[in-house]
Amino acid sequence: MLTTFDPARVFLKDLPLTFLGEVALRTAFAYVAVFLFLKLSGRRGIRQLSLFELVVILTLGSAAGDVSFYEDVPIVPVAMVFVTLLVMYRATTFAIERSKRLESWMDGKPVTVIEDGLYRLESLEGLNMSSSELFMELRQKGVEHLGQVRLAILETDGDVSLYCFEPQDVRPGLSVLPPPHRTVVQEAPAEGLYCCTRCGWPERLRLGQRAKCSRCQSENWAEAISRTRVQ
Numbered sequence: 413m414l415t416t417f418d419p420a421r422v423f424l425k426d427l428p429l430t431f432l433g434e435v436a437l438r439t440a441f442a443y444v445a446v447f448l449f450l451k452l453s454g455r456r457g458i459r460q461l462s463l464f465e466l467v468v469i470l471t472l473g474s475a476a477g478d479v480s481f482y483e484d485v486p487i488v489p490v491a492m493v494f495v496t497l498l499v500m501y502r503a504t505t506f507a508i509e510r511s512k513r514l515e516s517w518m519d520g521k522p523v524t525v526i527e528d529g530l531y532r533l534e535s536l537e538g539l540n541m542s543s544s545e546l547f548m549e550l551r552q553k554g555v556e557h558l559g560q561v562r563l564a565i566l567e568t569d570g571d572v573s574l575y576c577f578e579p580q581d582v583r584p585g586l587s588v589l590p591p592p593h594r595t596v597v598q599e600a601p602a603e604g605l606y607c608c609t610r611c612g613w614p615e616r617l618r619l620g621q622r623a624k625c626s627r628c629q630s631e632n633w634a635e636a637i638s639r640t641r642v643q
C-alpha cells in the first residue's frame with residue numbers, strides 16, 4: 413500500500429545511483445537511433461507530416477522513450493523496432509509513390525471548401541472540420557470575408573491553399589471574424605445585405621425581416637462585408 417510520501421521511492425525507487433550513468437548511455441543510444449532513422453527515412457523535415465508518418469514518429473518516440481530510462485527494457489529488441497519501422501516506412505513510401513490510388517487512400521485528397529465566395533457545404537460536412545477552424549485559417553492568411561475568396565482548397569496536410577479575387581471582383585461576403593466583430597442575427601436590425609452564416613449566401617433583408625437561406629435553409633445571418641483585401 414502506498415500511504416506515505418517516501419522521497420527515496422519517488423526520486424530513485426530502489427535503483428542504485430550508478431543507474432543514472434546507464435540512463436545517459438541508453439538516452440545516447442535512443443538519440444543516435446532516432447537520428448539514424450530520420451536520416452535513413454529520406455524525409456527532409458518535419459513540416460507537413462502525413463497521418464501515416466505521424467503514426468511512425470509516435471511509435472518511434474515511444475520506443476526511444478522506453479529504452480532511455482526503463483532498467484528492464486533491453487536495447488537489442490528496441491533496435492529491432494527501429495529497423496522494422498524503417499523497412500516498413502520505406503516500403504510504404506515506395507508503394508505510395510507508385511500508386512495514385514494508394515496515395516489518396518493513405519493521405520486523403522485535397523478538398524475544395526470555398527468556391528466563388530461561398531462554402532461548399534457538402535465538403536465541410538464530410539471533413540470533420542468546423543467552420544470556426546476554417547475561419548481561423550482564413551484569418552491567419554489575411555482574409556476578412558468569404559467574398560474575397562475565389563477558391564480555398566483544404567490540402568491533405570491540413571493546410572488551406574487560398575486563391576483570392578482581384579480587388580475589382582471582390583463581392584459582399586460573410587465575415588470570418590470571431591464573435592465580438594461579427595454579430596449573428598435572426599432578424600435584420602436594419603435594411604441591408606446579409607450573409608447566411610452557414611454557407612455564406614448573400615441576401616437583401618428589410619428591417620425586422622426573418623428569412624431562410626435559399627441555398628441551405630439556415631436562419632442565421634450576419635451583415636455582409638465588402639472590403640477588398642489589403643496585400
Ligand SMILES: [Zn+2]
Nearest residue numbers: 608611625628
Ligand atoms: Zn445558407
